[in-house]
Amino acid sequence: xxxxxxxxxxxxxxxxxxxxxxxxxxxxxxxxxxxxxxxxxxxxxxxxxxxxxxxxxxxxxxxxxxxxxxxxxxxxxxxxxxxxxxxxxxxxxxxxxxxxxxxxxxxxxxxxxxxxxxxxxxxxxxxxxxxxxxxxxxxxxxxxxxxxxxxxxxxxxxxxxxxxxxxxxxxxxxxxxxxxxxxxxxxxxxxxxxx
Numbered sequence: 001x002x003x004x005x006x007x008x009x010x011x012x013x014x015x016x017x018x019x020x021x022x023x024x025x026x027x028x029x030x031x032x033x034x035x036x037x038x039x040x041x042x043x044x045x046x047x048x049x050x051x052x053x054x055x056x057x058x059x060x061x062x063x064x065x066x067x068x069x070x071x072x073x074x075x076x077x078x079x080x081x082x083x084x085x086x087x088x089x090x091x092x093x094x095x096x097x098x099x100x101x102x103x104x105x106x107x108x109x110x111x112x113x114x115x116x117x118x119x120x121x122x123x124x125x126x127x128x129x130x131x132x133x134x135x136x137x138x139x140x141x142x143x144x145x146x147x148x149x150x151x152x153x154x155x156x157x158x159x160x161x162x163x164x165x166x167x168x169x170x171x172x173x174x175x176x177x178x179x180x181x182x183x184x185x186x187x188x189x190x191x192x193x194x195x
Contacts, residue, residue, distance in 0.1 A: 001048055001183070003021065003132065005180075007021060009044070019041015019045065020041040023042040025115075026116050035114070044190065057175050057182075064171065065164070068160065069161060079141060083165075084180075085135075138162055145159055145162065146159045
């Protein structure tokens, strides 16, 4: 899952949200530098990734992406799932996407001093371009995939993924609609065990 899903699955708890947002920007040896609730968010992020990476519905989606996207199939799929979440955010999350995204940016600014430098860099651009809100539009996904494509270390076709998405949208949407409720339930179970 990409940023929107990770943030949305943080149970409306700011510490969990911050940890979930920065997990890919830090290493285990630095976890002790963060407050306990942020560390819990980092661990939640890894739980979400592990659950997603090992789910059979996600495997179906990746099989569709792999012939064109190769090693970047997972990256593309994560962004596409954020697209489907953003597109129907009110029905799925029970709140307005614009309100949620602005709250996220406010929380990030309030915790700025504890964010790793690379996270600060990314979140500056995220807020400036309001990525979370724009994930709902094909143009927003196209821009996101184009940026990822340019930053990738190897040649790739991520920028072309929207073409395949438009062609096979019904398949990917149906997979997301089956998978996301299962992920939500798994996260709730994980959080209940932790409390």
